[in-house]
Amino acid sequence: MKIAKATIHEISMALKKPFRTSLGTVTERRGLVLELHDENGLTGLGEGVAFSEPWYTEETVDTSLLMLKKYLLPALLQEDLHHPEEAERVYATVRGNPMAKAAVDMALWDLHARQARKPLYEIIGGTRKTALAGVAIGSQSIDDLLDQAQEAVREGYSRVKVKIMPGYDLEPLKALREAFPDLSILADANSAYEGKESDLLALDELGLQMIEQPLSQKDLVRHAELQKKLKTPVCLDESIDSYKAAANAIALNSCRVINIKIGRVGGLTEALKIVRLCQDHHIQVWCGGMLEFGISRAHNVALSTLKEFNIPGDLSSSSRYWEEDIATPDVIVKSGEIERFEGYGIGVSLNHKRLQEVTLHSFDIKKH
Numbered sequence: 001m002k003i004a005k006a007t008i009h010e011i012s013m014a015l016k017k018p019f020r021t022s023l024g025t026v027t028e029r030r031g032l033v034l035e036l037h038d039e040n041g042l043t044g045l046g047e048g049v050a051f052s053e054p055w056y057t058e059e060t061v062d063t064s065l066l067m068l069k070k071y072l073l074p075a076l077l078q079e080d081l082h083h084p085e086e087a088e089r090v091y092a093t094v095r096g097n098p099m100a101k102a103a104v105d106m107a108l109w110d111l112h113a114r115q116a117r118k119p120l121y122e123i124i125g126g127t128r129k130t131a132l133a134g135v136a137i138g139s140q141s142i143d144d145l146l147d148q149a150q151e152a153v154r155e156g157y158s159r160v161k162v163k164i165m166p167g168y169d170l171e172p173l174k175a176l177r178e179a180f181p182d183l184s185i186l187a188d189a190n191s192a193y194e195g196k197e198s199d200l201l202a203l204d205e206l207g208l209q210m211i212e213q214p215l216s217q218k219d220l221v222r223h224a225e226l227q228k229k230l231k232t233p234v235c236l237d238e239s240i241d242s243y244k245a246a247a248n249a250i251a252l253n254s255c256r257v258i259n260i261k262i263g264r265v266g267g268l269t270e271a272l273k274i275v276r277l278c279q280d281h282h283i284q285v286w287c288g289g290m291l292e293f294g295i296s297r298a299h300n301v302a303l304s305t306l307k308e309f310n311i312p313g314d315l316s317s318s319s320r321y322w323e324e325d326i327a328t329p330d331v332i333v334k335s336g337e338i339e340r341f342e343g344y345g346i347g348v349s350l351n352h353k354r355l356q357e358v359t360l361h362s363f364d365i366k367k368h
């Protein structure tokens with residue numbers, strides 16, 4: 001899979017509704033779309049899912065852009081890989097920066113599947129016909145929360161994730177539980193409970209599906225102590241930025257669930273390794289979301305066709321976030337499920353007209 005040229009598009013698109021978490025509000029989503037062109041005119045698509053500001057993890061759109069431009073893509077253009085898993089050689093020149101690496105890794109897997117004239121889900125062994133969808137709702141007034149949950153239930157979602165923080169937890173979650181006794185409710189704290197672990201014990205009676213990332217990203221030990229005190233499963237998100245981090249968390253009993261995000265863990269190669277590890281240790285997995293565009297969304301759908309992804313992920317319809325996405329066809333949720341894409345690779349292609357409208361700048365990187 002010799003790469004003849006890479007094209008990066010830096011884009012910015014307004015969300016239909018601002019999205020608030022314990023650490024920041026996203027109104028305008030900047031991001032990176034990566035095209036890897038082989039010598040036979042085929043193109044693999046990847047997406048850089050870092051946010052504009054370093055509130056989620058330390059990476060940003062700008063740091064990803066720098067890593068791709070200066071290190072990862074020039075190194076990739078020197079290689080002649082036979083399989084995406086061999087890209088380790090390319091990544092070895094850069095420490096950390098999983099989201100930048102994941103953009104390359106996603107595009108390599110997509111290209112690999114397109115070259116093999118197969119859907120990506122088939123290449124990775126996915127057997128589910130549909131991916132299970134869930135919806136994430138930002139922190140807001142309780143009335144708005146209940147309205148949005150009602151809308152999600154009407155649309156067929158069976159799981160709702162609510163962003164919580166100290167002062168916005170028990171009351172909204174209780175109201176939600178009372179209004180929807182049978183709904184799977186997941187509370188995502190984005191590390192907001194550092195030093196306020198006792199607040200979380202009060203949530204233990206609400207029958208939550210899980211509490212996601214209550215404490216700081218690096219603190220696996222205290223997550224383990226917290227999990228011991230809670231009946232509710234702890235799910236780790238930000239803490240799991242690699243296979244090694246997942247192995248450490250499992251060894252320490254820091255969680256019972258891992259949210260797998262292709263971008264956060266450094267790509268599909270690493271994500272697949274984590275899925276196998278979790279299966280060996282009876283740790284549940286589901287696919288997380290990054291308010292991403294249609295490219296990463298299609299990669300998530302492919303990943304979620306693996307049999308291990310048997311609870312709903314942060315996968316929702318493209319139209320929930322965007323007026324018009326940069327990839328086509330759209331991800332569409334019907335009765336809480338998304339049909340897998342049957343086309344080659346991730347099964348979606350760029351909507352060039354829309355891409356152009358939202359592009360801040362594009363440039364090529366060629367082998368010299």
Ligand SMILES: [Mg+2]
Pocket residue numbers: 188190212213237238
């Ligand atoms: Mg999360």
